[in-house]
Amino acid sequence: MNLPADRIKALRNSMKAKGIDAWIVHSADPHLSEYLPAYWQQRVWLSGFTGSVGTVLVTDDFAGLWVDSRYWEQASKQLNGSGIELMRAGEAGVPTLTEYLSLSLKPSAVLGFNPDMVSLKTANVYRNELESKGININTEEDLLQPLWTDRSKLPSQKIFKHDKNYYDLDASQKIKLVRDELKLDDGGWHLVSSLDDIAWILNLRGNDVAYNPVFLAHLAIFKDKVVLFIDLEKVDENIATYLEGHGVQTANYDDLKEFISSMDISKLMVDPERVALGSVSAYKGGIVEIINPSRLLKSRKTDHELSHIRLTMEEDGAALCEFFAWFEAAFSKGEEISELTINEKLLEYRSKRNGYVSPSFATIAGFNANGAMPHYRATEESFSLINGDGFLLIDSGAQYLGGTTDITRVVPVGVVSEEQVKDYTYVLKAHIQLAMAEFPVGYPSPLLDSIARLPLWKAGLEYGHGTGHGVGYFLNVHEGPQVIAYKAYKMNHTEMYGGMITSNEPGVYRPGKWGVRIENLVANVPAQKTEFVETLKFETLTLCPIETSCVDIGLLDCAEREWLNKYHEQVRERLSRHLSGQALDWLNRKTKAI
Template sequence: MTIAERVDALRSLMNEKEIHAYIISSSDPHMSEYVPERWTSRQWISGFTGSAGTVVVTANKAGLWTDSRYFLQAEKELSGSGIELFKMGTENTPSPYQWLTTELDVDANIGFDGTCFSVAETRNLKNSLGDLGIHIVEEYDLINEIWKDRPSLPKGDIFDHDIKYSGKTRYAKLTKIRKKMAELDCNYHFVGSMDDVAWIFNLRGSDVDYNPLALAYALIEKEKATIYLNEEKVSDALVSNLLEDEIEIADYQRIFADLEEIPGSSNVLLDVNRTNLSAFNSISANIIERENPSQLFKSTKNDVEIEGMKNAMRKDGIALTHFYYWLEENLGQTKITEFTVMEKLKEFRAQQEDFKGESFGTICGYKGNGAQPHYHTTAESNLEIEKDGILLIDSGGQYLDGTTDITRTIPLGNLSEEQKIDYTLVLKGMMQLSMAVFPVGTRGCNIDALARMDLWKNLRNYGHGTGHGVGCFMNVHEGPQSIRQELKDQAVLKGMITSNEPALYRPGQYGIRHENLILCKEAGSSEFGDYLEFDTITLCHFETKGIIVELLTREERYWLNNYHQKVYDTLSLHLDEKHKAWLREKTKTI
């Protein structure tokens, strides 16, 4: 079926069930960013392959809403589909729900799959369209009825994440969560998000690309806990280990029936942003709405996790040194494309101990392709890389002891003055955030401007956030903290690991982004209070030939030289002589 035929088939079903608008989100029943193939419904109906977006279909119109990371990609992928692109965040662009107010009549029926829509998003929809007197129809997964070869549920193994990596036992984590439940007078805690289940119970899986997770829900009570998953995927030994901590397993689909059986006099703790509507509607007990306690607990890494993350960075740095050496030696000697780069990066990482896969799909954007923040290489867009222009590579690895995420921008030839200025200004922003010292209680939005200040002074900017949390052998995008302009009432805390990735994009020409991971740690105390700072834990050189040294302050040059010395001292111990000599040259003092 073509995209147009799929949309027509959906409209026929909508007409049959008297649904006037149908919404297809990018989510799955666990409100995930990366979803198992079975739930790539939005991609299937639209052809748009980006990780974030919403499709809305009415009787005679269809639209896709996505953010600035995907504007260029979406324009290409939607071409000829009949689906209109709405660029979220741009002037005069309505939200999908605002758009529906102009497209629907009073008392319209709006449908979606209730297992793939969060409680919070449903409320947002109702509030936005309240004056229309809309009716929500959430029981139909219409995509399932027309997607004839839809993938089945994934069947990857589930395995224990050893305490030598996790640093804390399941029992200790459950004790901490139950303490929070007691504070809120809750008898039950429903956990709908896969990463929270994985962290609480020290479990990992392979049901989702890039994220080592398994499809699972959990229901935690005062004395026991139940994990709902595919029981065939759990070994007898793991079942026994879980039972020792009063943790039972049950069939994945049984969660809804068990939620219905919770006594009405009980209090159930759940996160409306991470709970699907169908699960929420199954509960007749009193609901206490709070962020999952595991979100904050998970984000503040313990000492074992911090050491594991640093060890993962060391291994990643070795792999990247080998890769960039290979790229420099072979560029111009053999054909290298964006796909080649992606394959070689994975090959070098796979040589490292405990490598379990990539932490996201590598973004390798040469020249104009690099101007798309979340560019995805296709057979049509795959460019051959030459000794000219700018190459942006954003990649990461999953290791048993940690998760990495790094971006480097590589000048492959002589840069223009404008390119060098852009390159330097973005690097200055990254260094300014790296050197930040701030009082305890500071939010990410309070320090985001540090990464943008030099860009702003030169009338430049970027449209995405500066930093996201990163998990420990977990999701590469993790909350609850972030560093971005939008207000989020979550302080940056000791033990949090966050990305630091300012950027600049010139559409059709090039993109520049520099990214390291930074660990929040204590900076000291004074009569004015307690202070925090960042420790950069990523280990990879920057290409200094893109820098205009005169634009750097003395403090920035000192930081960069110290960082390069740290990179060399740490990685050289694990390199042969040719790679060591090459890295010494790359990290020499400027």
């Protein structure tokens, strides 16, 4: 079964044998991770679509992939010949997955899915919206497991301690903070399955998931004990002693469900968005739905952490200046440069910087039409050379011991058109307007989105993705709970507080032509406090020149020009001491006032 069409046929045969009318394949694992170990990439195996999100539905006469606008162009290419229809989630007239199921399945039909890959919240949505229609839900077995004969093994790399110089709260203090937030007593306990939360609480890191320094585990927190469920082969003697010193017991990763089924404590507190149905379905007591306290706590970086992040941004910014100086020189000499070369060179320059660990996501280097796909990724089988005229969009990031980076810049190549200049300038205006924002403490983050989008809306422009996502501290490059996206206004716990780090990345994409996105990371810092209001503002953390040769200066107002010049002055002052030669020359030229 080498083709998606063959795999879907085999799945349908299995569904028929089991009496299942519809089967959902989610992009998830038992930890509801965004980036998945190969072992859990069921949707990729079945469909051939490699995007980081997306859900496949298979019935006896239909197969569809629901995915948002970031991946429409990529999905349309990768699904070609698979027999899977692209369902453009969010587009007018396209039903949601549950709407489609409600309309297409008859009463008494059976819907199945793997409960280990579905959040408790999503499972409840299925029950609430489908069982009332007479649709039955079967989660007893994983139909794909026996079909996926060449499935990878679970990762098994050792875990390690985050250097204590980079944090100011030890594991015992963080465990106490979580307990205090939950007010744990003898009748309750808390299960954490989200990998970044576990890594943050314990000040441990791992290599089980590409780009994210986390490890596969579950963490059970009681009033008087803590149990870490993990592959014990990953825990060496040093880590075992460390955990014991913080009152953390260890148990085998696979023993979680048996442990939960044996519990007689009456109250289990879980985050329904961050724990899988399969992990808790055997629990006999009551389940109380909360937000993981660790999710909120880790989003608010301490002053100590922010000080390391600022130093990390200097290291990353210096590496980027060296890269862009190399690119400019190599291109002017007529050297062959491909989208793959860009990824290799970014890795080369970053790996020389202090504290560097790994990329924080797969580099997006898209020239012209490829840049119009927000999550494009060049491969050995499909990539473009950088030649001729147009826009080169580069979105990249890295993991450092002192923080996580994520930055997007657009490089004009050759001669750019008036329309490209217009698109670029309006995206820059959007970026600057958000960077200058001031807002009350506790303000819902989705509502900030209109500040960035207003200049684009006035110009008749728009983009499909959110403007900002939270970013971890030597953790996941996508972190919540805050998100700058007006379509997320119904989400809970999106309030903005001091110390949060968020991306600022508006864009414009013209399919088949080019894409523009300008991205910096920003931190919430105090602005003012009066008898009326206490406000926050954004400190731009990312340090790298923003290209100005393709800016229509006449479209920028005085405040926008002043912001850009001050930003470039800061970039030059903080990066100059890290650079020399052609990289320093490039920095000085690219940070001149406009």
